[in-house]
Amino acid sequence: MRTTTKIATVALGSAALLPFLGAGIAQAADGNTMATLRPVVLNGVKANGTAMVTVKGNRIDVTMAATGLLADSPHAAHIHFGADARHECPKASDDAKGDGTINTTDGGPAYGPIVVSLTKTGDTSPKSGLAVDRFDTAPGGKLSYERGSINVSSDVAQAITEGKAVVVVHGVDHNDNGKYDGATKSDLDPSLPTEATDPAICGALSAAPAGGMDTGAGGTSTPDNEGLLLLGGGLLLAAAGTGAFTARKARNRA
Amino acid sequence: MSLSTKFGDRRGQLAAAVTVVLLLVGGGLMVRALTSPSSPPQPPSEQAIPVAQQTSGSAADATGSSTPPAATSQGGPTFGTILEPSAPVALAIPSIGVRTKGVVKLGLDKNGKLKAPTDFAKAGWYAAGPTPGEFGPAVIGAHVDSKSGPAVFYRLGALKKGAEVSVTREDGSTAHFTVDRVARYSKDNFPTATVYGDTKGRAELRLITCGGAFDHSTGHYVDNIVAFAHLTG
Numbered sequence: 001m002r003t004t005t006k007i008a009t010v011a012l013g014s015a016a017l018l019p020f021l022g023a024g025i026a027q028a029a030d031g032n033t034m035a036t037l038r039p040v041v042l043n044g045v046k047a048n049g050t051a052m053v054t055v056k057g058n059r060i061d062v063t064m065a066a067t068g069l070l071a072d073s074p075h076a077a078h079i080h081f082g083a084d085a086r087h088e089c090p091k092a093s094d095d096a097k098g099d100g101t102i103n104t105t106d107g108g109p110a111y112g113p114i115v116v117s118l119t120k121t122g123d124t125s126p127k128s129g130l131a132v133d134r135f136d137t138a139p140g141g142k143l144s145y146e147r148g149s150i151n152v153s154s155d156v157a158q159a160i161t162e163g164k165a166v167v168v169v170h171g172v173d174h175n176d177n178g179k180y181d182g183a184t185k186s187d188l189d190p191s192l193p194t195e196a197t198d199p200a201i202c203g204a205l206s207a208a209p210a211g212g213m214d215t216g217a218g219g220t221s222t223p224d225n226e227g228l229l230l231l232g233g234g235l236l237l238a239a240a241g242t243g244a245f246t247a248r249k250a251r252n253r254a
Numbered sequence: 255m256s257l258s259t260k261f262g263d264r265r266g267q268l269a270a271a272v273t274v275v276l277l278l279v280g281g282g283l284m285v286r287a288l289t290s291p292s293s294p295p296q297p298p299s300e301q302a303i304p305v306a307q308q309t310s311g312s313a314a315d316a317t318g319s320s321t322p323p324a325a326t327s328q329g330g331p332t333f334g335t336i337l338e339p340s341a342p343v344a345l346a347i348p349s350i351g352v353r354t355k356g357v358v359k360l361g362l363d364k365n366g367k368l369k370a371p372t373d374f375a376k377a378g379w380y381a382a383g384p385t386p387g388e389f390g391p392a393v394i395g396a397h398v399d400s401k402s403g404p405a406v407f408y409r410l411g412a413l414k415k416g417a418e419v420s421v422t423r424e425d426g427s428t429a430h431f432t433v434d435r436v437a438r439y440s441k442d443n444f445p446t447a448t449v450y451g452d453t454k455g456r457a458e459l460r461l462i463t464c465g466g467a468f469d470h471s472t473g474h475y476v477d478n479i480v481a482f483a484h485l486t487g
Binding site: 031032034036038048049050052054063065066067139142143144206207208209210211212213214215216217218219220221231233234235236238239242243246 | 266269270272273276277279280281292293294331333336338339362365366367368369370374380382383384385388389390393395396397398399400401402403404405407408439441444446447449450451452454455462463464467468470473474475477478
């Protein structure tokens, strides 16, 4: 009976501690992160851009700007993260089928699955990963995206601040005919051509530098020259005073 | 009439001696102050408050994210001048006499802090960020002084709004920036979001050096001077 009570007490105690432990582990550091978006290897898109993700608890604010994308066509854009991914953009060696391009399946080992869909409106969960009617269409090839207060899990927030999340903008016009087409279907959705979902530009999010920079050794800071000038000037004034006193004394004697 | 009769009075003698000492010490201090390098210039404090961004983005902020800006629906967003990514190789700021070749890559230390160039005569750029001329805030840092005298960014605090900054890049092009403001911030309260955050689709540049008082216990200055500029050509 006594033993049971003891066990119960310990169990209850541990249970009471759990939320605190959990909070400690799940607590993601807030912060500013940034990714420079560069052409995905093999896919030949001459575009580039910058993405900024600000993490505040379980909410993120996202801005993206890019140029050189296929104009007036939907560009699915996501934040990707997988615990077992490499947390980077694909390499040429990720082309598993050896077809000379990187498709969504090829990108998986590098950046993992979709964790946030960067839609302009509505749902932002992975379910909206191919909601082509809600992504930016890059008028004139230029993409400008801004969305605040996107809810994410603690794991995703933490992955972003720890530099493990990757921003990918999709949509590659391989045959340069100004639209998504071709016989090859998307790995994600066979109703779409692979051109619509192939990764175009990509960048790993990394935390902005913390604090300022130590850019000086103090060689011109000391001595404090203004202080020296003031002190020197003061002494010279005092000299004028004592000099006058001396002269007066001398005059009095004469 | 001998000197002893002229300055026979003791107080007169003492005063004369004090006068000589004061002249020597005072003059010496002034000579030292005038011949040793003076403290680096500091920007006026009122510039620490950022001026409102002059793009349409701020209006979109105020109205909330539910309504996308009208500019994106037709004709495309209006970006300022943007260049292809290319790493910086030289930096010139004519108004403060900066002309430096060979811009080193800067990374972060184990605490996530941006490392300064090891060479006091070189500027460095934050290589994980945007290159000068592409979207976002490119960051170039350099020392204000070495242990013996002025370094590359010695006069950064004297830089004025409207001044031109030219960055020569690896691809042979030159990115021309115009200074928006120069501010001084305590390193303890560094405005990370302002310096490294979103630039509303503009290509911008940050020039960073040290400022304020020098803390002999840490061997570092207590403040940073940051110049903000945007691409104009």
